[in-house]
Amino acid sequence: MSYLNIENLEKTYGKEKVIKGFSLQLEQGELAVIIGASGCGKTTLMRILVGLEYADSGKLLLNGKDISDLKPGQREIGMIFQKYSLFPNMTVRENIAYGLRVKKCPKKEIFEKTDEMLEMIHLTEKADAYPSTLSGGQQQRVAFARAMIVRPQILLLDEPFSALDTELKKELREELKRIQRETGLTAIFVTHDREEAMVLANRLFIMHDGKIEQCGKPWDVYNNPKTLYVASFIGACNIIPTEQFKEAAGISPKAEYAVIRNEKILLKEKGYSNPKAVLIPVTVSDAVFCGKTVKYTLSSASGMILKAEMPSQEDVHFQKGDNVTAEIKKENVIGLNH
Ligand SMILES: Nc1ncnc2c1ncn2[C@@H]1O[C@H](COP(=O)(O)OP(=O)(O)OP(=O)(O)O)[C@@H](O)[C@H]1O
Numbered sequence: 001m002s003y004l005n006i007e008n009l010e011k012t013y014g015k016e017k018v019i020k021g022f023s024l025q026l027e028q029g030e031l032a033v034i035i036g037a038s039g040c041g042k043t044t045l046m047r048i049l050v051g052l053e054y055a056d057s058g059k060l061l062l063n064g065k066d067i068s069d070l071k072p073g074q075r076e077i078g079m080i081f082q083k084y085s086l087f088p089n090m091t092v093r094e095n096i097a098y099g100l101r102v103k104k105c106p107k108k109e110i111f112e113k114t115d116e117m118l119e120m121i122h123l124t125e126k127a128d129a130y131p132s133t134l135s136g137g138q139q140q141r142v143a144f145a146r147a148m149i150v151r152p153q154i155l156l157l158d159e160p161f162s163a164l165d166t167e168l169k170k171e172l173r174e175e176l177k178r179i180q181r182e183t184g185l186t187a188i189f190v191t192h193d194r195e196e197a198m199v200l201a202n203r204l205f206i207m208h209d210g211k212i213e214q215c216g217k218p219w220d221v222y223n224n225p226k227t228l229y230v231a232s233f234i235g236a237c238n239i240i241p242t243e244q245f246k247e248a249a250g251i252s253p254k255a256e257y258a259v260i261r262n263e264k265i266l267l268k269e270k271g272y273s274n275p276k277a278v279l280i281p282v283t284v285s286d287a288v289f290c291g292k293t294v295k296y297t298l299s300s301a302s303g304m305i306l307k308a309e310m311p312s313q314e315d316v317h318f319q320k321g322d323n324v325t326a327e328i329k330k331e332n333v334i335g336l337n338h
């Protein structure tokens, strides 16, 4: 049996069924990322796991023990929310120490453990500051330390970095990864940011409409999506009905749709040849420079529209109106049914 077993959870609010037979297994020390669109039930699920909400049916087993009916304080599951939730009238040190004070730990132990946490989040010099004087990123680090000090069996993080700017997000992501590795923390991280999900996940779970639609290693889910929803949610792609994909005759997969990631469509000069690949003469109808990459919109003679994204290089840069060749390697065409 896995460390955490979530079995067939169901939750309805009024007439709306929000969680629909949700199941997930997690091993100890794993960092699982749940990615899903807004409103698919992520926060509701986290609230059920931590005990702020109860499921209508289904089971939660942690370390072999049924915790479905336990109160939040009895579950040893910590949670960090999207919005900063520090106590404004307590200093950083008091915020972090809170969980141990509630547990009535000896003063000396509280002080030492709080020091350790302050060091871990690199905020020792801010111990006596109040939350309102900290930056958003610093506040989330304090929230993290406050949740970690009681050594939860699982830590839940519900979009903890979504209010932060890109650079800070990346920094905190790395910090979380480091601490997770060092402490062997088991955690579930919820996000709707693709890059964040890919970077963090040991295992990635794609949630759609109240349940898991696919799970696996990030690269595997990215390269082998099992549904059209997962394919397009996890990264930009072209979805072409196979009967319209005449250019790929002979190699197009035996499925209703051919799915090709934008970056797997390579632009070559007009007249380029490669007998092993699908080559489609196209006209560039749009080219947008995005810094690291250029995003192209292409149209073929048969009216097919393709989206491509290529690294921006000085020597290859096509422009609107150019006639070029789109090259697609056979192994990069994924066949999927509706
Ligand atoms: N207490 C509640 N009462 C009624 N409906 C609710 C309640 N909480 C959530 N919902 C509904 O459940 C659905 C899922 O909400 P939830 O907050 O779990 O989504 P989410 O995946 O976390 O979205 P986001 O990415 O925007 O945070 C929404 O349609 C929401 O309106």
Ligand SMILES: [Mg+2]
Pocket (backbone or CB within 6 Å): 042, 043, 044, 158
């Ligand atoms: Mg949410």
